[in-house]
Amino acid sequence: MSEAPHAVSGHKTLTQAVKIIIAVIMLFIYLFPFVLVLVNSLKTKVAIVKTPLLLADPKGPQWVNYQNAVEEMDFVRAFGNSLFVVGLSVVLLMLFSSMAAWLFVRYNKWISSRLSFSAMLASMIVPFQVVMIPLIAIYGAQLHLQNYRMTMVFMNLGFGVSMCTFMCHGFIKGNIPRALEEAARIDGAGYHRTFFSIVLPLLKPILSTISILQILNYWNDYLLPSMIFTRKQFYTLPLAIRTFYGEFSSDYGNIMAGLTLSVAPVIIVYLILQKHVIGGIVAGAVK
Numbered sequence: 001m002s003e004a005p006h007a008v009s010g011h012k013t014l015t016q017a018v019k020i021i022i023a024v025i026m027l028f029i030y031l032f033p034f035v036l037v038l039v040n041s042l043k044t045k046v047a048i049v050k051t052p053l054l055l056a057d058p059k060g061p062q063w064v065n066y067q068n069a070v071e072e073m074d075f076v077r078a079f080g081n082s083l084f085v086v087g088l089s090v091v092l093l094m095l096f097s098s099m100a101a102w103l104f105v106r107y108n109k110w111i112s113s114r115l116s117f118s119a120m121l122a123s124m125i126v127p128f129q130v131v132m133i134p135l136i137a138i139y140g141a142q143l144h145l146q147n148y149r150m151t152m153v154f155m156n157l158g159f160g161v162s163m164c165t166f167m168c169h170g171f172i173k174g175n176i177p178r179a180l181e182e183a184a185r186i187d188g189a190g191y192h193r194t195f196f197s198i199v200l201p202l203l204k205p206i207l208s209t210i211s212i213l214q215i216l217n218y219w220n221d222y223l224l225p226s227m228i229f230t231r232k233q234f235y236t237l238p239l240a241i242r243t244f245y246g247e248f249s250s251d252y253g254n255i256m257a258g259l260t261l262s263v264a265p266v267i268i269v270y271l272i273l274q275k276h277v278i279g280g281i282v283a284g285a286v287k
Contacts, residue, residue: 034263036052036053037256037259037260037263038256038260039054039055039056040052040252040253040256041065041066041253041256041257041259041260042056042057042061042062042063042065042253042257043056043057043062043065043253043256044057044059044062044253045251045252045253047059048252048253048256049252062253065253065254065256065257066257066260066261068251068253068254068257069244069254069257069258069261070261072243072244072254073237073240073241073243073244073258074232074235074240075237075240075258075261077233077235078235078236078237078239078240079237079265081149081234081235081236081237082219082236082237084149085149085152085153085156085218085225085236086215086218086219088153089152089153089156089157089160089214089218090211090214090215090218092153092157093156093157093160093161093164093210093214094164094207094210094211096157096161097160097161097164097165097167097168097210098168098199098200098203098207099195100120100161100165100168101165101166101167101168101169101171101172102168102172102195102199104116104117104165104169105169105172105173106178106181117165117169120161120162120165120166121162121166123162124162124163124166128159128223128224132223132227135155136227139151139155139228140227146227146228146229146230147228147229147230147231147234148228148234149234151228152224152225152228152229155224155228156214156218156224159224160214160217164210164214167206167209167210168203168206168207168210171203171205171206172199172203175202176199176202176203180198180202181194181198181199184197184198208273211273212269212270212273212274215266215269216266216270219237219262219265219266220238220266221236221238222238222239225238225239226239237258237261237262238262240258241255241258241259241262244258
């Protein structure tokens with residue numbers, strides 16, 4: 001009889017140890033690429049090619065790589081372009097997605113509302129590669145809207161609004177009672193004030209989740225900006241890093257330094273919003 005508690009305790013300890021080992025392995029898998037980029041950003045091209053896993057360059061840290069990255073890729077301009085495109089895209093996406101989701105939830109008895117929501121969900125299954133060539137043919141050859149940052153913003157909005165509306169729809173349906181809105185209406189609040197004063201503040205967890213996911217997506221996007229921006233003055237950071245790639249050789253030290261500078265802002269934003277991201281995912285999953 002007395003051996004049973006010890007057996008249960010031993011089983012729990014073993015389970016906990018296995019979980020810790022798995023967590024450490026997963027942490028290593030996710031952190032190793034970033035550490036490798038960070039280490040190689042301070043090494044010469046020869047050292048990177050010969051010993052990419054060596055933690056330090058025998059000649060010492062090559063801080064000149066960061067100087068070259070800032071100057072040659074025009075980092076300040078590229079950072080400003082990325083910040084403008086990503087920031088405006090995410091703000092507009094959260095605003096329009098939350099408004100659309102609220103209308104779809106509260107007016108779901110309307111046939112037009114249900115059909116519109118179904119059409120929006122159906123658009124999520126269409127791969128970007130299917131519309132890529134027609135899109136560029138229309139925007140570039142016919143409308144001449146290439147090399148405009150607002151073109152990129154509206155494209156991000158068009159491709160992201162379906163998923164974000166779907167996420168807000170589930171959150172509103174499961175976590176925001178209609179009684180709060182009815183109480184606001186009794187107090188004399190109109191539709192706009194009800195949404196911006198009652199509904200929108202309650203959407204903070206899911207909007208934080210959407211924002212960090214879309215920031216990561218837009219900040220690291222290379223394919224769509226490469227088709228929209230053909231002039232260097234409009235390059236975002238992923239496009240600016242391309243300047244270090246030559247036809248026959250590439251300067252890996254400068255590339256690694258550019259990658260480090262590009263990924264640092266995203267990591268900072270994630271560290272700031274990670275609590276809200278986790279809270280939004282949990283709140284959206286539990287009704």
